[in-house]
Amino acid sequence: MNMNHELVSNLAQLSALELSENEMAAVSKNLTAVLESMEILQSLPLDDENDRETFFSAAELRQDEVRLSFCREDILQNAPQTDGSYFIIPKTIK
Amino acid sequence: MNILNYSALDLGNALKKGLCSVLEVTDALHQRLEATSFLNTVITIDWDQVQKDAALLQEKIEKGMLSSPLAGVPVLIKDNICTRFIPATCASKALLNFIPPYDAYVIEKMKTAGMLILGKSNMDEFAMGSTGETSFFGPVKNPWNPLYVPGGSSSGSAAAVAARSVFCALGTDTGGSIRQPASHCGITGIKPSYGRVSRRGLIAYASSMDQIGTMARSALDCQAILSIICGQDKLDFTSRNGKSIFSKAKGVRDLVIGIPENLLQAAQPEIQQCILNSAQIFTSMGAVVKWTKLSYTREAVAAYYILACAEASSNLGRYDGWKYGERTPAVTLNKQLCRTRSEKLGAEVKQRILLGSFVLSSGHFDDYYRKAEKARNLIRKAFQEAFEDCNLILTPTAPTTAPKIGEMLQEPVKMYQSDLHTVGVNLAGLPAICFPGGLTHSYMPVGIQLIAPDMEEALLFQAVEAFQNVSDFHLQSPEVNQSCSYNVSSD
Numbered sequence: 001m002n003m004n005h006e007l008v009s010n011l012a013q014l015s016a017l018e019l020s021e022n023e024m025a026a027v028s029k030n031l032t033a034v035l036e037s038m039e040i041l042q043s044l045p046l047d048d049e050n051d052r053e054t055f056f057s058a059a060e061l062r063q064d065e066v067r068l069s070f071c072r073e074d075i076l077q078n079a080p081q082t083d084g085s086y087f088i089i090p091k092t093i094k
Numbered sequence: 095m096n097i098l099n100y101s102a103l104d105l106g107n108a109l110k111k112g113l114c115s116v117l118e119v120t121d122a123l124h125q126r127l128e129a130t131s132f133l134n135t136v137i138t139i140d141w142d143q144v145q146k147d148a149a150l151l152q153e154k155i156e157k158g159m160l161s162s163p164l165a166g167v168p169v170l171i172k173d174n175i176c177t178r179f180i181p182a183t184c185a186s187k188a189l190l191n192f193i194p195p196y197d198a199y200v201i202e203k204m205k206t207a208g209m210l211i212l213g214k215s216n217m218d219e220f221a222m223g224s225t226g227e228t229s230f231f232g233p234v235k236n237p238w239n240p241l242y243v244p245g246g247s248s249s250g251s252a253a254a255v256a257a258r259s260v261f262c263a264l265g266t267d268t269g270g271s272i273r274q275p276a277s278h279c280g281i282t283g284i285k286p287s288y289g290r291v292s293r294r295g296l297i298a299y300a301s302s303m304d305q306i307g308t309m310a311r312s313a314l315d316c317q318a319i320l321s322i323i324c325g326q327d328k329l330d331f332t333s334r335n336g337k338s339i340f341s342k343a344k345g346v347r348d349l350v351i352g353i354p355e356n357l358l359q360a361a362q363p364e365i366q367q368c369i370l371n372s373a374q375i376f377t378s379m380g381a382v383v384k385w386t387k388l389s390y391t392r393e394a395v396a397a398y399y400i401l402a403c404a405e406a407s408s409n410l411g412r413y414d415g416w417k418y419g420e421r422t423p424a425v426t427l428n429k430q431l432c433r434t435r436s437e438k439l440g441a442e443v444k445q446r447i448l449l450g451s452f453v454l455s456s457g458h459f460d461d462y463y464r465k466a467e468k469a470r471n472l473i474r475k476a477f478q479e480a481f482e483d484c485n486l487i488l489t490p491t492a493p494t495t496a497p498k499i500g501e502m503l504q505e506p507v508k509m510y511q512s513d514l515h516t517v518g519v520n521l522a523g524l525p526a527i528c529f530p531g532g533l534t535h536s537y538m539p540v541g542i543q544l545i546a547p548d549m550e551e552a553l554l555f556q557a558v559e560a561f562q563n564v565s566d567f568h569l570q571s572p573e574v575n576q577s578c579s580y581n582v583s584s585d
Contacts, residue, residue, distance in 0.1 A: 008448065015407060015451045016414075016428075017444055018436040028444055033507045038396040041465045043289060047515065062328045074195035078418035089416050090427045 003031040097122050102167050102261040104314040109155055109166040110129045116148040116155070116166040116210065123168060123212065126259045131576050133235045133244075135254040137173050138181050139213030144168075147210055154208060164318055165208030170263040172251050173214040174221055175306065176295035177201055180211070184297050185229035186219045188413045188438035190420050198295020198329065200264065200306055200323040207322045212260060215250030219440045220410065221266055221299040223247050224274060224512055227503050228442045235499070236278060238538055238572045242496040245275030251309050252279040256539075257574045262310035262319055268300050269398050269492075270516025272307045273528035277491035277541020280530045282558065282568060284316045287549045288523035289334040291320075292327030298404040298409040301332075302522040312568055313529060313558035319533040320551065326523055335551035341556040346379050349557065351544075352386030352484035360391075361490040368531040368540040369490055372561065376488075379560055386484055389476040391518060393469050398517035399510055400453045400466035406443075407450025413439065433478075445506070474522040486557060489515050491528045491541035519545055527554045530567040537572075 008028050009017050019027060021027040071083070097105070097114060108114050124141060151166045160166070171177060174184045176194035178201075183189045201211060226234040226249025226380055234249035236242040237257035244253040248265030252275035255263050265272040265284035276283030285307045293304055308319040317339060326335045344573040353373060373383045415421030415434035422437050424430035436444070453462035483535055493514055502509045519526045524545055531542035546553045562568050 003452075007452075011448045011451045011455070012453065015444075016411075016431050016435050016438075017447065018432045023441070023444075026441070027448060030445060030447055030506045031452070034399070034510065035452075037507050037510070037547075038400060038462065040393055041396050041400075041462075041469055044393060044465070045389070046468055064360050070195055075417075076193065077478050078192055078421075080415055080421035087417055090425060090430050 001032065001035040003028045003035065098258045100127055100261065101312055102310055103163055103318055105261055106162070106164045106167050107334060116152040117145065119166070119392060120144050120148045120168060120210070120212070123260060130237070130257045130259050133231050133237055133240065133253050133257055133260060133574070135216055135250040135257070137171070137183060137214045137216050137231055137250070139183065140180065144210070151208055151210055157495060160208035162207035162209070162322065164322065164338055166210060168210040168212040169204060169319070170212050170215045170251055170254055170260040171201070172217050172248050172263070172265050172372045172427045174217060174266060174297040175200065175264060176297065177202070177211060177214065180214060182214065182297060183230070184220045185231055186438065186440065186443070187230045188419050188435075190230075192418055193403070194295070199292040199296065199327045203323050203325075203507050209322070215248070215254060216246035217249055218271075218442075220443050221247040221268055221271055222406070222442050222446050224270070224509050225497070225502050226250070226253070226275065226497065228440055230440060233499055236496050237574045238280065238496075241498055242538070243278065243502075245278035245492070245496060246269040248275050248283070248309065252276055252281060252283065254312060255279070255281045255309050256370055256571065257435060259570055261306065261530050262315055262496065264323075265309045266296060266304060267520065268303045268305075268555075269402060270379060270513050272309060272542060273491050273516050273526060273541065274513070276309055276528040278496035278539060278545075280533070280567075280570065281309060281311060282313055282316050282527065282529045282542070283307060284320060284527040284551070284554065285519065285525065286320060286324065286551055287525040288334060289332050290324050290336060290525070290551065292325075292330040292333040294327050294330045300405040301409060302405060303402060312562055313527065313555050316338065316527070317555045337552065339551040339555065341552035343556060345560045346376055346381040346557050348380060348382065349486060349553070350382045350384065350484040351376055351488050351557075352384055353488050354388035354391070354396055354480070355385050357388060357391055357489045360514055361493045362495070364534045365490045365493070365495070365540050369488065370543060372531045372542045375565060376515065376557070379564065383488070384484070386480050386487065388480050388518070390469065390473045391514060394473050394518035394521055395511060395514055397466040397469040397473065398513070398521055400462050401470065401521070402531060403446045403450035405450070406461055407447045407454065410439070410443065410447055424577055429574030443560050470521045473518050474481070477518070477522045477545075482532065485552060487545040487548075489543045489545070491515055491543040495534055495538040495540060525551045525554060526549055527558055529558045529561065530570070532567050533570065
């Protein structure tokens, strides 16, 4: 699978990333090599019997009870920008 | 004996008997960490707070308020585990000043037992890496030879334990990130069964494989710490109770240990010899060692990186600079989002996010992600088949000893393939332990890996305790110095 610039650029957009030209070149080269190494999966004898089973069984479910949560100050303490009550981010609606 | 050479359990015993104080211990660690600071094992330690905590714990010990055998013992925490009031950076610019508003479940449990949270260890960024070189804070160095990597991603935890700068540490293991650095640094480290330890408060990389585990100088120490942190957590849906991690049986008599020939042959000759030597030691103690078959080991690497990167691309979608973490300002929301993520996340992290996005994208999902899920099932069944006629599986932990700093970073395929011996265990959710099996002729450590069936940690500890009772590889430690001249010292 050749990870050309157009493909990597689309993936970057999906991933909310901006890559420089140098980064684009390095990522294209690296991902092409990585995906080539993953072609080994194509030779596996895969059929419906090997479809994903439930691998991890669920632990017992807990009661749906109201619990104390964090106070607003604790949640806001790491915010890059806040007015004391809300997170402040760039405008989304014109 | 130098207090820094104590095991964690011996230290706990000495503190209980009043042979030393918690403050004396933390002072000794402070000096040692300063002397070995060039190894770059630590991201955050607040020594003022450590002294306050030490004084409080000492008072509690003197009053007989703490019954745990590890009360007062300091522990280093990998920096992807949340610790209230102490930054959790994941070694990333994206979380540079992030201070969690809560303790991870494992931290709560260790504090209740009276362990002292010393600080946060360096690691590969967001646990993505196998060398310890992708940290925003710079690479960690191997105490056996600082020109070499310690392995990753629990690089700082492993190097600090090996350098005798800490007695024990927590690491995390998603594809080998406890076991491989334990191997490269000559210490003991265990990745428990998936679900044995709560992931609440562990900053996620690949949620279906992440596990917190313990790293120390012996199996007994690893077991003692694991007994504190394990157990079902109501607030982690994937955690579960299981069989006790303590075995009533001692020794390895009549235990059947299988060595997959394909995994042995994939390792360097000196490592193969260490495995065969360890097999002889187990045989001399009455175990039955035989060749066994473990299929799909090469496919496991491909499956692991597809699934882990897919999960990571989702898990790391939260780093947007809106609610916490660093933010790059911009006029529009989308620009701010993209610029924040691009500037604050490192190259390896971005590459794995892109790979994950690719394998999940329409047109490629069936060829990669679904195939990897199916492969995961085959790998799990391969382990089940292997365990039909053996109790434990013995393999190298890594195909080589630690590479030089810079050797692997530009070759992702080579780096990913070096996880050959470890990733299958994570895909299958099994427990596995790495313990020292000797040194090469150039004095680099070789780690032996034992793998057990689900929730059979007790068998692992039973076997390694027996091994470490008759051998002294785990007692060897490097004379750490910057000039790379080295002598091996035994405790």
